[in-house]
Amino acid sequence: MKTIFRKRWYLFSPLVLIAIAVFGFITMWLWNALLPVIFHLPEITFWQSLGLLVLSRLLFGGMGGHHSRHSNHFRSHLREKWQNMTPEERENFMKDHNNAHDWCGRKEER
Numbered sequence: 001m002k003t004i005f006r007k008r009w010y011l012f013s014p015l016v017l018i019a020i021a022v023f024g025f026i027t028m029w030l031w032n033a034l035l036p037v038i039f040h041l042p043e044i045t046f047w048q049s050l051g052l053l054v055l056s057r058l059l060f061g062g063m064g065g066h067h068s069r070h071s072n073h074f075r076s077h078l079r080e081k082w083q084n085m086t087p088e089e090r091e092n093f094m095k096d097h098n099n100a101h102d103w104c105g106r107k108e109e110r
Contacts, residue, residue: 024050 028049035041044052085093 020050023053027053 024046028044028046031041031049031052032043036043082090
């Protein structure tokens with residue numbers, strides 16, 4: 001797969017640019033159709049919509065890639081810890097974590 005991409009990168013580049021443009025126009029259209037009517041905000045241009053997409057990616061999406069590496073490390077750490085537990089420790093762990101909790105962390109009355 002990587003060798004095909006390396007050989008045909010010139011075909012992939014226009015598709016990326018088209019996708020960015022489409023997402024920019026969709027964002028601009030949705031903003032201009034909804035937010036000025038609902039919240040009395042000004043309409044935005046195409047370039048402002050691309051800026052919003054970049055900003056939302058930075059704020060909510062991170063820079064990509066590194067989140068899954070941390071979650072995999074955490075998952076493998078928990079798996080190793082679970083395998084090293086005795087059956088009694090596993091039972092106590094499950095009993096403690098199956099109790100219902102409300103948002104404040106207090107146990108609910110049953």
